[in-house]
Amino acid sequence: MELRFLGGASEVGSLGLVVRDQGRTLLFDYGLTPSDPPTYPRPAPTDVDLAFLSHAHLDHSGMTPLLSRLPRARLVATPVTIAVADLLTKDALKVARMEGYLAPYTPSDIHSLHARFTSLERHATFRHRGVEVELTPAGHIPGASMMLYRGDKDLLFTGDLQTLPTHLVGGAEPVECDVLVMESTYSGREHPDRKETERRFRDKVAETIERGGKAIVPAFAVGRAQEVLMSLASSGFETYLDGMARKVNEIYEAAPEYLADPRKFRRAMEGVHLVEHPGDRKKALREGEVIVTTGGMLDGGPVLYYIGELYHDANSSILLTGFQVEGSNGRQLLDEGTLTIDDSTIRPTCEVMKFDFSAHAGHSDLVRVAKESRAERVILMHGDHREALRDAIAPFADVVLPENGKAFAI
Ligand SMILES: [Zn+2]
Missing domain, CATH: 3.60.15.10 (Ribonuclease Z/Hydroxyacylglutathione hydrolase-like)
Incomplete structure (x- = not known):
């Protein structure tokens, strides 16, 4: 062989x-x-x-x-x-x-x-x-x-x-x-304890909302966005989902035998507001408390719109949920505290944290x-x-x- x-x-x-x-x-x-x-x-x-x-x-x-x-x-x-x-x-x-x-x-x-x-x-x-x-x-x-x-x-x-x-x-x-x-x-x-990570994640979201901010949660469309939404499911936060993850959800819903708990998955997704058109983004910013959106490493996708609106708001937070590869905008944010959007570099004043949802x-x-x-x-x-x-x-x-x-x- x-x-x-x-x-x-x-x-x-x-x-x-x-x-x-x-x-x-x-x-x-x-x-x-x-x-x-x-x-x-x-x-x-x-x-x-x-x-x-x-x-x-x-x-x-x-x-x-x-x-x-x-x-x-x-x-x-x-x-x-x-x-x-x-x-x-x-x-x-x-x-x-x-x-x-x-x-x-x-x-x-x-x-x-x-x-x-x-x-x-x-x-x-x-x-x-x-x-x-x-x-x-x-x-x-x-x-x-x-x-x-x-x-x-x-x-x-x-x-x-x-x-x-x-x-x-x-x-x-x-x-x-x-x-x-x-x-x-x-x-x-090694990974930190998963349950503990999720608890800290939900606490950080709650803290962000309490001080009058919004939590932006960048997540990969396939797997990560759904995992994060299920983790938030019973927390009662006003949660919006933007990006390709919506289409992935439809594929998963049609194949329940591939999910650990299809009912829990469906219930979690039913509690989420979908951003279906670019016009819904303003509504998500106005009424949402948590916005889960692609791309997971901040290199493109609707997440850049939300960051553009909220990066200067010290009450808001960007809560990364995945590994940020060398050379990505997400890694730059963690290492240097800056982001490059449309060739200009910004320094967000909102809180930035990373959680291990690997x-x-x-x-x-x-x-x-x-x-x-x-x-x-x-x-x-x-x-x-x-x-x-x-x-x-x-x-x-x-x-x-x-x-x-x-x-x-x-
Ligand atoms: Zn993979």
Whole structure:
């Protein structure tokens, strides 16, 4: 069996893994890095037979429309992943147009990919011409799946994984395999206690409202916005939701079997006011107490409108809910206290805080997943600092830190 990463081996972004085994070529994930400008992985080989998509986030799915140009590649994923990836890749094209980048594919590539989809329910097994791949829920976001390929050896590709149950999805369970290809985003880092984080988050929102301000909560449209809204559900705050998360909610509502608690999800979303037209934004500012909106790293989206209106209000707050990547506006705000909007730099006087609502397993949980998988070899991918995880896993398994573009045999 030969493996080669097209990207995403030593960084969080642009993930793609080519597996060649028994005369077939398989591809696991094919994403881009949604930076400014975006960066892309190496091209997929033209002889891909089957591509498996772990989940819809762009760093895993963003290049999949290009598969429609290959002679025979099919794309296998859960129906939720397929629907959300379709939405996100269309949005990536829109962003490219607005920002003036050359997009790597066209709307017709996205459309042509529809004919290549094979949708597979979670826990189902895909069988086609001797290829067998089992799906297991990965936690992380609704529809996210780990893929167990039964070939020469049993290889598990985790995609992104979360072992702890969240409001939105249950946690992933370790899967026994020979070779474990595991994400390493939180190598060497642990998360603070989740319940405590949520309590502090709701307290900060309440404090903001009490002093006469509004809480702006930037959140990624897929997974994070819904998790934050569920965390706020019984608090009674006047909550508004703006951005693409609204469309994602519709997809999740139509697939209740992918949610930890569909009734709780529906109730939480029913209590939220939707910003459907740009004109509703003034109403959200006038009547809202909490505004949950994209983009999560403040690099675009309606969040910049709300920040533009409230950054000089010391009573208001910007409550970040996710990791802020190097070079993002959100990171600049945390590190330097400034934001760049339309080429001008502002220094918000409102309060700024960050809360850890991560959908990734922390270091100790990743070590446990590796141990309980009983894999003889663990291949660490999707991490900037994989060494801490390598050192923790090395006592009980062979650990490989692959490099992008370099083929290796297992
Ligand atoms: Zn993800």
